[in-house]
Amino acid sequence: MFATSRNRWFVLFVFMIAHGINDGFGWIIPPLLPTIREYFHLSYTEMGAFFTIYRIVGNIFQAPAAYLVHLMPITVILVTGLLMSSVGMLVASFSTSYKGLVWISAVGGIGRSTYHPLAVTMLSRMFGRDAFGRAMGLHLSGSSIGMVVAPFIVGILITHYSWRAPLQLWSLLGILAGVTLFIFLRNLKSELQPKEKPLSWPFFSRPLGAYLVAVTVWGIAQSGLMAFLPLFLVDHRHYNPVSAATAFGIMSFSGAVCRPFLGGLMDRMGRRKPVIIGGFIISCISMLVLVTVENQWFMYGSLILLGIFGSGHAGLADTFMIEMIPSQRREETIGFIYTLRMSIASLSPVAVGFASEKFSLYHSLFILAFAGGLAALLLLPVKEQPAD
Numbered sequence: 001m002f003a004t005s006r007n008r009w010f011v012l013f014v015f016m017i018a019h020g021i022n023d024g025f026g027w028i029i030p031p032l033l034p035t036i037r038e039y040f041h042l043s044y045t046e047m048g049a050f051f052t053i054y055r056i057v058g059n060i061f062q063a064p065a066a067y068l069v070h071l072m073p074i075t076v077i078l079v080t081g082l083l084m085s086s087v088g089m090l091v092a093s094f095s096t097s098y099k100g101l102v103w104i105s106a107v108g109g110i111g112r113s114t115y116h117p118l119a120v121t122m123l124s125r126m127f128g129r130d131a132f133g134r135a136m137g138l139h140l141s142g143s144s145i146g147m148v149v150a151p152f153i154v155g156i157l158i159t160h161y162s163w164r165a166p167l168q169l170w171s172l173l174g175i176l177a178g179v180t181l182f183i184f185l186r187n188l189k190s191e192l193q194p195k196e197k198p199l200s201w202p203f204f205s206r207p208l209g210a211y212l213v214a215v216t217v218w219g220i221a222q223s224g225l226m227a228f229l230p231l232f233l234v235d236h237r238h239y240n241p242v243s244a245a246t247a248f249g250i251m252s253f254s255g256a257v258c259r260p261f262l263g264g265l266m267d268r269m270g271r272r273k274p275v276i277i278g279g280f281i282i283s284c285i286s287m288l289v290l291v292t293v294e295n296q297w298f299m300y301g302s303l304i305l306l307g308i309f310g311s312g313h314a315g316l317a318d319t320f321m322i323e324m325i326p327s328q329r330r331e332e333t334i335g336f337i338y339t340l341r342m343s344i345a346s347l348s349p350v351a352v353g354f355a356s357e358k359f360s361l362y363h364s365l366f367i368l369a370f371a372g373g374l375a376a377l378l379l380l381p382v383k384e385q386p387a388d
Helices: 007-042 044-060 062-070 074-090 099-128 130-155 163-193 206-237 241-269 275-291 296-310 313-322 327-346 348-359 361-368 371-379
Strands: none
Touching: 007 044, 007 074, 007 099, 007 130, 007 163, 007 241, 044 062, 044 099, 044 206, 044 348, 062 074, 062 099, 062 206, 062 327, 074 099, 074 163, 074 371, 099 130, 099 327, 130 163, 130 241, 130 313, 163 206, 163 296, 206 241, 206 275, 206 313, 206 327, 206 348, 206 361, 206 371, 241 296, 241 313, 275 296, 275 313, 275 361, 275 371, 313 327, 327 348, 348 361
């Protein structure tokens, strides 16, 4: 697809930046929740509803967004989505009511829907099976860098300004990234656009369905943990909001550093499944330790392991899924899978918030910890069957 190897690594680098900004909107919200709670006097359920609505609106539109490749260039779709998300969150940061914050951010969240199905499809075509794991690992590190930088910005600004300042700064970075993405990719439209792509329904197979069930189970746990981890540290481990944001950043940083090595390990082994199952099991154990053990060393060790194997593991596991789909049917299939999987996972924060009010946040996260082990068991009988 690409004339030179240099071109594909350059595109990967640009996608890493866009990925970090796009996902960073999701990662900047959790460390802001303790402060937003105080400002609007919210309950656990209301905080979970805010995060759930923001995410689910964007996730639902991933399937239709994938079909836009038949109407316009991929570069236009990606840039428009990033700018829409950034401007929407910038406007949401000026909200004076809880309802305004929820619904304006939800409209901005629609912009997030364009990125994942199109970007990962392009990467799967640019990089063969021998390098795809490493490419996906680096691409996910872009998201992890956003996870590191966003809480870091929160930690710096929240002590001197309100919760609005970090959101406004990230939105401005998003607008800058959108313009940059357009400038750098405008000359690569012909190479990024699929040639003679037929209009078709999403592809489906039994192994693909089994994978979807397994990774959705883990996605529910991941979404609930990511949303409520800072609140758990504030309410149950007596961290202040700045320390909780820092801990969140430590977890993210470990993932940013180590995820490319996990992808490279997959490529070296020539298999995806052992690394994916191992990651689910380690995540399960790490969550249990994080929730039940109060020793600081064990807590930080668990956060680091969750950063490496948990916070973005569903994305790395997608190498297994993507290679089961014929190349010419990947946009619509990945869009459909992401819509289904991520929309279900998006309901986790509001469910965890409701359960935490009825029981406790401790018990909610304790139950979610077992999702990693269940996901590993569900994936165990699935065979690796690359389509191309």
